[in-house]
Amino acid sequence: MYNLLFTRYNCTGQNTMPEALPLLTLNPEDTVPLVEQIVAGIKRLTEERVLRVGTRLPSIRNFAIQHNVSRFTVVDAYDRLVALGYLASRRGSGFYVAARQQVEVSTASTCRLDQADDVLWLLHNTFQDISGAVRPGCGWLPSDWLNPSVIQKSLHELSRKPGEFLTGYGDVSGYQPLRQHLLQKHLSDIGISAEVNQVIMTNGATHGLDLAARLLIRPGDAVLIDDPGYYTLFGYLKTLGAKLIGVPRNINGPDVARMEQLIQEFHPKLFFTNTVLHNPTGTSTSLAVAHQILQLAEKHQLYIVEDDIYGDLHPSSAPRLATLDQLKRVIYISSFSKTISASLRVGFIACAPELAARLLDLKLLSGLTTSEINQRIMYQILIEGRYRKHIERVRSRLQEVRGQVIEQLEHSGLTLHVDPVGGMFVWAQLPAGQNAAEVATLATRENIMLAPGNLFRPYQEPSSWLRFNVAHCNDDRIFDFLKRQVGMKATS
Amino acid sequence: MYNLLFTRYNCTGQNTMPEALPLLTLNPEDTVPLVEQIVAGIKRLTEERVLRVGTRLPSIRNFAIQHNVSRFTVVDAYDRLVALGYLASRRGSGFYVAARQQVEVSTASTCRLDQADDVLWLLHNTFQDISGAVRPGCGWLPSDWLNPSVIQKSLHELSRKPGEFLTGYGDVSGYQPLRQHLLQKHLSDIGISAEVNQVIMTNGATHGLDLAARLLIRPGDAVLIDDPGYYTLFGYLKTLGAKLIGVPRNINGPDVARMEQLIQEFHPKLFFTNTVLHNPTGTSTSLAVAHQILQLAEKHQLYIVEDDIYGDLHPSSAPRLATLDQLKRVIYISSFSKTISASLRVGFIACAPELAARLLDLKLLSGLTTSEINQRIMYQILIEGRYRKHIERVRSRLQEVRGQVIEQLEHSGLTLHVDPVGGMFVWAQLPAGQNAAEVATLATRENIMLAPGNLFRPYQEPSSWLRFNVAHCNDDRIFDFLKRQVGMKATS
Structure with a gap:
């Protein structure tokens, strides 16, 4: 339902919406009016903390263009969201995600959930099923590999x-x-x-x-x-x-x-x-x-x-x-x-x-x-x-595909850390100077969910590495995208 | 296998073994020698903390009498347990459960398991299946009530x-x-x-x-x-x-x-x-x-x-x-x-x-x-x-037995807190001055597992109350025991 911007709002530490990306996937043919679709969508994105407190929303004009709806619809939806306490309007500056009623006791807890904000955001997204997406960044085997x-x-x-x-x-x-x-x-x-x-x-x-x-x-x-x-x-x-x-x-x-x-x-x-x-x-x-x-x-x-x-x-x-x-x-x-x-x-x-x-x-x-x-x-x-039979099948299937995936990754301009002897993961590096988080953000626009290296670092330090799950790489869109990225950067 | 003394070592706060009760159930016909049965048995009781650090074991003579084995066997077993670090011998005073190698990091933990020692002891016992025991103190329905x-x-x-x-x-x-x-x-x-x-x-x-x-x-x-x-x-x-x-x-x-x-x-x-x-x-x-x-x-x-x-x-x-x-x-x-x-x-x-x-x-x-x-x-x-059908059956079955159990409890000399309108629990008081923990300890000798009131208090404060699960009270041994207890105290 939502075009989740896989790494954008946490990995790069920016607090403003990238203006060009549509925030929601709206369906004009749905029986639910567009205004309500927008209200429900933004409400959910704030509750799931995809949109964090303080994030500026697209201007009414931009939102309307990005989502192909009228400005009146956006004004109506934003107004409702302000009334519901999800958004706050700042004069002359636009609409922001509002700090909603907090759990008073939370600040006193020794369980420091706030320390894990980025990981939580990621986890919630990881477990969300996005139909039609390719998931080379996935951490587990595809369901059709399991039995x-x-x-x-x-x-x-x-x-x-x-x-x-x-x-x-x-x-x-x-x-x-x-x-x-x-x-x-x-x-x-x-x-x-x-x-x-x-x-x-x-x-x-x-x-x-x-x-x-x-x-x-x-x-x-x-x-x-x-x-x-x-x-x-x-x-x-x-x-x-x-x-x-x-x-x-x-x-x-x-x-x-x-x-x-x-x-x-x-x-x-x-x-x-x-x-x-x-x-x-x-x-x-x-x-x-x-x-x-x-x-x-x-x-x-x-x-x-x-x-x-x-x-x-x-x-x-x-x-x-x-x-x-x-x-x-x-x-x-x-x-x-x-x-x-x-x-x-x-x-x-x-x-x-x-x-x-x-x-x-x-x-x-x-x-x-x-x-x-x-x-x-x-x-x-x-x-x-x-179990033994199943695992033998999975192992040999992984061996089969790993070689191909590695070849395709190298052919796309990435460098391998090492040829793994087994398992589902391959760790590959983008050409020098490329930021994996940024590349992953671009990939989400094409419904490709990558796993950029910064996610795997203790404090999300920048990284030029990506993790690939070879069992999820049976789709040329992945390598087409990577080639374009690597090529683009090389010529820019 | 072990004759677990349901409430003895924690509820009354005593740190000495009651001399009259056998600690282990030994089998002279087993292929495992008696010495090894004793070593394995005591080892396990200390690991499970049924026997806590500092608890004095029965004297060699008493252990031999209680378990119908020779003193040489006991000396041999105790010696082995000292060598293994499970027991310590104090000159002229006997054998005690030794403080074994601790997990060094544990003292530094914020998870204060030691604070829950009594509850843990109880929980381990609660989940242990003791064959042949009647369990009026049980916290859940008997398996034949479930479906x-x-x-x-x-x-x-x-x-x-x-x-x-x-x-x-x-x-x-x-x-x-x-x-x-x-x-x-x-x-x-x-x-x-x-x-x-x-x-x-x-x-x-x-x-x-x-x-x-x-x-x-x-x-x-x-x-x-x-x-x-x-x-x-x-x-x-x-x-x-x-x-x-x-x-x-x-x-x-x-x-x-x-x-x-x-x-x-x-x-x-x-x-x-x-x-x-x-x-x-x-x-x-x-x-x-x-x-x-x-x-x-x-x-x-x-x-x-x-x-x-x-x-x-x-x-x-x-x-x-x-x-x-x-x-x-x-x-x-x-x-x-x-x-x-x-x-x-x-x-x-x-x-x-x-x-x-x-x-x-x-x-x-x-x-x-x-x-x-x-x-x-x-x-x-x-x-x-x-679910609805099952729960209706359970409810009506509870209604059926509760009245009888209450009558039998009152007939045994206990006083009810209140007649509950539903559920499995009845809270009943022993005559004034009787300590529920002590009564529960005596009950374990007859394989009756009671739930004395002190267990349900925040810091195990003494109590003259007992919790009965009406679904586990279909056994006259319970009421025979209670009558004897109440009677005994009344005449003593």
Whole structure:
């Protein structure tokens, strides 16, 4: 419905609407009058904070031209929005998004949502389905790559099993057979040995990150993170009052020399990292680097939260920090959201027994148990071999397309960070001097949703990099656009 | 496996093992040697904190007698546990649970889990299934009162619907048709009118309470709660550093006069309350009291979190604070965990739009979306009328048994707070001078799990009250025990 300007209003830090872009997609043939469409549209954009407080709206004349409506219609709509408190008019200067009634208590909260404003804006947009858009910047696999029939089959099987699990709270740590399976299969396969009380099921990996972060971080703490890295995590850590210290990411994983300097300077107590098929660069930490990271962790009493949600997409084996460390200082977190279904919200934590007991306590107090129905669906998929088959298919399909996408990206004038050995992400750089956020903004006009590098940086620092999801790149519009961009800049 | 002493080690605040009770259930015929059974058993009890740091273990002689094993076996087991760091031996004084290696970072956390130690202990036990035990203290309906076939039917229906919902993240606020249904049916039925962006799906009501508390509370804040009230909430609020101020509960709801004094003294910013069929007293707030509470809230800028998880069990209509207030100062929270299935983890929040936007932000950052599969299961149950039928059956069944249970309780010498008009809870008092925690401890020896009143008090203050779940009272052992207790005390 709305032509969302993917990166415009947050990434470039500008507070004025770009005059040329239509703000809304209006439909003159709709039974809803145009005035009401405009009122509803702007109302929603302000509520979703796509339009932030203080943003100047297009002038009445420009809005009318951009949307092909009469000025009277715009005057009427703006007036109504002023009456409703969504807009304020400043004499001689135009219409602005008004500061609406605030939640009085909010300023007193220790949960600093305002610190995560940019990430929140982005998240809301990421989860919005924009029909007709191409989404090379998407963070997950396209629905036609996933296999709903695998879930359907398990639902069907479960529907034939009466039992208390359908109505009860279940085990506080999670469904015991699933935890056993994860131990004996998933963790054991990557060389982690642990006991069942060290495994706690969560509502996806983000819930695991949430529990670990809440338990271990207090306001003002310095926390090491991958730079670039996972933006939802960055946003969340900021709401806890953490100070994010980015460890630059090389092709072999985190830059260990820089990491040591940062540790000495900031005395962080935690390092959040993606070891295998890192988001967004697609790189995996080498064995040597993993060893060095753990030595640093030991020396400086650092805990490591290892987010391994992409690991299963790796075509062969890749070392995990938790494998070397055997869950002493590493809190291992994973889920099945990126590989089989985000709708199940099945993830887990594996860590040292003492820490597991505390994380379990926090899980219990803040949400009681996690859905046993969903965990049983996942369990069925795992034990009947459907997961393995599915993941093999996804892996080989990714291998097939990755080469083509890389070729097309290079042909479009972009430079690759590295050829990833697996996974869905490719990290590619625009020619020197080009700002990825600006390019992404231009792309939204053509309904192409890119993921510019600034989003993946701790404080949205400018970047000339873009993340591509190779599974979403089967559309020439992407490369046509990139060629034009790169070419345009080269001649300008 | 373990004879869990339901209330002993936390409720009475004693730190020594009651000498007469066996700590473990050992099996001499097991292939696992007795020594190893003892080591594993005590190891687990300390890890689960059933045995807390500093607790003195039975002497070698007593342990041997209680468990019918040789003293050599006990010496061997205790020695191994000392070597493993689980026990410490103090010369001439015996064996104690040792302070084991702590998570170093934990002391630095702002999440004060230690503040919720008693509640955590209780929660772990509550969720543990003890075979053969009668559970009149249970907080939910027995599994044979719930109707797994209702869930099975929905699972079956969903298994035949392919769709992106099986694999995707879904809408950040939750499944739109379910939220619409909750608005148009559930909320509308109780007289709350709102728009769809005011409804956010959560993983059960506890997740809703968690989001509201995290957003609105900072360490040191005074928070009003029902006294007695919901202990998981109390434990959780304590981890956030909140100071709990109990508002005494009368038969018509919170004591408003006392509430005003407490507001003037402590300047709380929030009041968490169960309006309908309050846990544990079974009372509902009257219309007049509801009105007065909202006047106080308005006057003192207080926000109210209304937990309405039992409301659907009310046989007729009862006012909600949110109905009077129309979600201005009231954050309305509910779920289907107590009525149809706790395994689905489907709950929701309804509140003012601005607040809803912030709660949604926090939900997103701390866990992304909630399971659309589960929300669709719930949606099917609701729209096909299965929920209504089920709840009517549960209501009438509760009405049937409540009278009998009340009669038996009174016949056993207990005094009722009030005859509840609906729901599963009855709040009954022991004769003057009897301590409910002590009575509950004695009950565990007979495998009867009672819920003593101290558990429901903000700081576990002593109480002579007990909460009974009428759906779990179909066992004469309960009343036999109570008669003996009450009689014993009367003659002692």
